[in-house]
Amino acid sequence: MIISKMIFLWNIFLITQMVQWSNCQVSCPEECWCTDTFIECQTLMELPKLFPHSETVQKIKLQDLNVYNIPGQSFSKMTKLNSIIITVSNIAFIDSCAFYGVPNLMELTIEKSAIGSIFEYAFSNMSGIETFTLERNKIGYIAPFAFSHLQNITKMDIKSSGITVLSGQSFYSLYNISSLRFLDNTIGKYSSGAFQNLASVERFEERGNNISSFECGNAHFEPSSVGQYLFAGNIVKCNCTLMWLLSTRHGGAFESILKDNQCWGSMKIKDGTFLENVTLAELGCPEQNLDHLCTASTAQSQPKCSSRTQKPLTPREHWQQTQNEEAKKDGKRGIAVTPIASFELLSLLTTVYLLLTFTLFEC
Numbered sequence: 001m002i003i004s005k006m007i008f009l010w011n012i013f014l015i016t017q018m019v020q021w022s023n024c025q026v027s028c029p030e031e032c033w034c035t036d037t038f039i040e041c042q043t044l045m046e047l048p049k050l051f052p053h054s055e056t057v058q059k060i061k062l063q064d065l066n067v068y069n070i071p072g073q074s075f076s077k078m079t080k081l082n083s084i085i086i087t088v089s090n091i092a093f094i095d096s097c098a099f100y101g102v103p104n105l106m107e108l109t110i111e112k113s114a115i116g117s118i119f120e121y122a123f124s125n126m127s128g129i130e131t132f133t134l135e136r137n138k139i140g141y142i143a144p145f146a147f148s149h150l151q152n153i154t155k156m157d158i159k160s161s162g163i164t165v166l167s168g169q170s171f172y173s174l175y176n177i178s179s180l181r182f183l184d185n186t187i188g189k190y191s192s193g194a195f196q197n198l199a200s201v202e203r204f205e206e207r208g209n210n211i212s213s214f215e216c217g218n219a220h221f222e223p224s225s226v227g228q229y230l231f232a233g234n235i236v237k238c239n240c241t242l243m244w245l246l247s248t249r250h251g252g253a254f255e256s257i258l259k260d261n262q263c264w265g266s267m268k269i270k271d272g273t274f275l276e277n278v279t280l281a282e283l284g285c286p287e288q289n290l291d292h293l294c295t296a297s298t299a300q301s302q303p304k305c306s307s308r309t310q311k312p313l314t315p316r317e318h319w320q321q322t323q324n325e326e327a328k329k330d331g332k333r334g335i336a337v338t339p340i341a342s343f344e345l346l347s348l349l350t351t352v353y354l355l356l357t358f359t360l361f362e363c
Helices: 002-025 240-246 315-333 339-360
Strands: 032-034 038-042 059-063 066-070 083-087 090-094 107-111 114-118 131-135 138-142 155-159 162-166 179-183 186-190 203-207 210-214 228-232 235-237 262-264
Touching: 210 240
Parallel strands: 038 059, 059 083, 066 090, 083 107, 090 114, 107 131, 114 138, 131 155, 138 162, 155 179, 162 186, 179 203, 186 210, 203 228, 210 235, 235 262
Antiparallel strands: 032 038
């Protein structure tokens, strides 16, 4: 029993030393300027596995990035980080859970950047985020649930960006958002149900956008349930994807969308014609039942990042878990397990693992 306690204490000592030594070994990259609370980097070709001062830094600014991706949990060790700014960068894709594990992150800005794809749950589960700005970006593809389960976010601006595909449920379950502005964007495909479960939104602006394909039920809520729903000054390509919208001109919930928005790109309708003056007959679309056109996907989603970074078990908890599992197995075999022997073996294996990890440790 004494040996077990000594091994356990030695494990704790090793863990403490590893944390201290690892922090000492992390130097500021040549492309960066670092202080205890602020890091600014330019022309990085890849993100460091670990930034210096990860326990104290509060703000990080990344400029002129030219990286293949922003991997999952890229900033998870920066526990006091409250602001991230990414500007004038080229990013092939932003991976799932890229900004997960930063509990104090309150502000995220990405601007003047080219992004190939934003994967599912890329911006999910940022528990502390309050303000999110995407401005003057070129984005190829936004996957479903890319912006989902942001529990505390109150304000989001997506402005002056080119988006090739905006998928259904891209913006999902933003429970406490009060202001959402979608302004001056160029959108190739505006999928059905792109915005869903926005129960608390008080002001939703969609102005100045250039939309090629505008599928039914983009917001997937009744505009009358929003304090201020402004869909005005948009240019929409006149094709058969508008059949659902034009059919609401006689009192439908989206009737207000027909006003102050213009039609373009139709050989039969003059560019600049307001949507309220366009008829189904003028579009020349085949007659069909319009009900199915407004069926947006309502698949439920659960946050997918929480399972990726579970709190590690303490040695005692790990031992107890192992004991339970072994007891179930040995109960079937009729073999008794000695707790002290199991704990000593586990402690020995843990010591070997920690020594190997420390030997191979890389920042």
